[in-house]
Amino acid sequence: MRKSRPSRENMDSSPEPAAAVVELAGVHVVFGRLCALDIECLELRAAERVFVLGRSGSGKTTLSRLIKGRLRPSTGRVRVLGEDPMAPQSASPRGFRRRVSMIDQEFHLVPRLTVADNVLAGCLGRVSSARSFFGWYPMAELMKAEAILREVELEGLVDRRVESLSGGQRQRAAIARALMQEAEVILADEPVSALDPELAEDALQLLVDCVRRRGVTLVVNLHQPALARRFASRIIGLSQGKIVYDGPPEGFTREAADFLYAGPDRPGRVVPIGQPGQAKLEGA
């Protein structure tokens, strides 16, 4: 652990801004005639817990796919951890892919395999093809997997096939696989859509706790404003591909939520304040 030394910078009233982990500049994503995403400027910082709210089709999933490197913007620049996610320069592409982990809405675990198999798949980015082919994972990885399974409270279900698990259990297995990757950015696309409200809250609490412990950046797409207000450190509201809210959860009022989920002809506009990318909802 690094010792923090008192210095003149640390004693300033304004804290040093954390490094930018995700940067979007002038990004348009167009599918045919539909503009799915239109973001002038967006910066996500390290250790932020960003919750992206918006109706279906507002661009939340498109944004996640951009960050993960599954999609190329039609115009504009995307930088994740300093690299272009679709063409990472520095390390091998596999090294970069490992640093951003994505939990899909459908989880996409392998149903026939056990929880253990699925979670261990998270370390494939670190283990050579030859060793993993025969299941000869290093002991260190096995111990990591055990620890993570304890963390998500699945240690009793290690040997169970994923297809026999409940929705909540699968959710935790998907989280465990993402944690196993030891990524610096964790994306979750509507992780709690299939869960009842109580389970949804538990699952998000678990995810946020795990993320806090690791100090990594979290980006969650969500439908439920209440959950976002509770767990986020920053809320981004998307409507028809544009950012209409970007700020702290306290500022995301009932009116803002209503506007977000109202029809497209509802009046309102985005007003930039302070730093570029910081916008506040005005005039609903």
Add this chain to the structure above:
Amino acid sequence: MTTLRGIWGRRTLIGTALGGGLAGLIAYSLVRSEFSLAALARSGPRFAEFFSRLIPPNWSVTGLVVESTVETLMIAFAGTALAVILSLPLGLLAASNVVPGWLAHSVKWGLGLIRSVPLIVVALVFVTAVGLGPLPGMLAIAFHSIGMLAKFYAEEFETADAGILDAVGGTGATWLQTIRFGLFPQCVPQVVAFTVYRFEMNFRDAAILGLVGAGGIGYYIQLYVRGFQYEKVAVLLLVIVLVVTLLDQLTFWVRRWVR
């Protein structure tokens, strides 16, 4: 007319036309095969006479028959194993979700060619190439099976959930790891089921290959039949039936275990 009646009427018409066409085709094929109920009716006594010649079975050849049946089984097993080893990568090359479409189509077309050559012809070619004995039989079985296995594997690979492949690949896995941990696990039950089914068929095929000198029990079948030694043929038939029954049960267990 988009009412229920209109749609239903059209469907019934099409169904009846197809059914009629099929019936016509069946009738035509029976005529071309010179199907004759009269011939069947006359055949009763001849069947009876043939079966009477099988009894009593000549157990003196049991040892010989068992040994050659084991050889047949081994030819089938080795041939199937070799086919599986080659069909897995070929199946990947023929799967349009793994390789580019043009490559997948070319490979599938090549597999179709392999499949179209009759097994006996393949066996004859291998006999002239490597000589008599079990080896050409095993190679012929392998070659012939690849055409079916690789195609089936490819079709199974293509049904795999692409989202799961994306998810496994997204952890930083290499292409090989994604195939091993994302694709194969989804496809194992069907791949295994079809492989053991193919193995059963290969045993029956291998039994015939001896007719062209490619090893196994086929040699004795044609030897005894041509020599009119039907009591020995009886022993052959009994052993083969026993083995096929055992194989059937075995493959049933394997399929259940891999579910």
